[in-house]
Amino acid sequence: MEWCRSLPKIELHAHLNGSIRDSTLLELAKVLGEKNVIVFSDVEHIILKDDRSLQECFRMFDLIHVLATDHTTIKRIAKEVVEDFAAENVVYLELRTTPKKNEAIGMSKQSYMKAVIAGIKSVETVEVEFIPSDDISKKPVKTPPIIDSFGTNTKKIYVRLLLSIDRRETTAAAIETVELASEMKDLGVVGIDLSGNPCIGEWLTVLPALKRARELELPITLHCGEVPNHKEIQAMLEFCPQRIGHAIFLKEDQWKTLRSSNIPVEICLSSNVKTQCVPSYDDHHFIDLYNAKHPLILCTDDPGMFSTNLSREYYIAAKTFGLSKSQLHEMAMNAITYVFADGKVKKALEEIFEDYERKLT
């Protein structure tokens, strides 16, 4: 596990509000309990529960959104989440979140995103490279960088953002998110994600927004095949996004389409097993894709929700499928190809991995 922690890693599928520390959620729940907005004892056990079905997860997200959606809290969460990924030696984090509106507290999708960005900029435990032209990259790090047992110096984390469309949204609301993503290209936004409860919403409702994203040259990743909705899976594969997440319930011919399309798959082992979408790690489709040399990236999905981190996901892959250190290293490095950030960032990431290799020899 310690070795997996020391390995530089790239995270491409992590939801902001699924990455909140339990301790932070409990603290927020206590405050709302004291204000009589919620009954703390009713939610404490829900927060601390470990294994949840997919539908229970979405009920939990609704609770998280009650606890966490004001500007100050969003800022705090974004800061903590980046710090937690950096502590696992994640060197590039593509963090996704659904911009939210709440007129009662003066929150617009723009102001929500401003709070997320303010949080990323307020990170103190590690140097954050967020927007190259911004002076935050020159801000001195207040606490010493993390040195692990391999002497790896976690100097920097690159952070970029994906804006998520929630499947519950209308076409107009989804298009609004896409337009916002385009306006925020200079502010660290690199693409669009489609997520939310896979049992809700229609592909045709979000399709115009995804087409608009394509017109605006925003790369797209889709949550695909979390439930056996084969018509939708087919439509998603035919749309040919830059990446897909999960890819669990594909039929034989859809596997063939996926394989020949070479669409990279964001693999979330703990999430898929804990939500019982996949019966066990041994049964996970990771190994078929891996053996077929299909492009894939190990990711966490919701490290807070599933009590995991990216080092642990690499460790699970190694233990379950007998992968060697050099195979894990290769897999981590290959992820550079699939990041949505520009060539300059990819080059910098290559250098980080080269530096790591030099230190090993």
Ligand code: 5GP
């Ligand atoms: P947020 O976008 O609020 O930062 O992160 C939480 C949201 O991400 C959830 O409300 C849900 O829309 C989406 N999400 C998180 N995990 C999953 C997942 O495993 N599957 C799907 N389809 N959506 C998810």
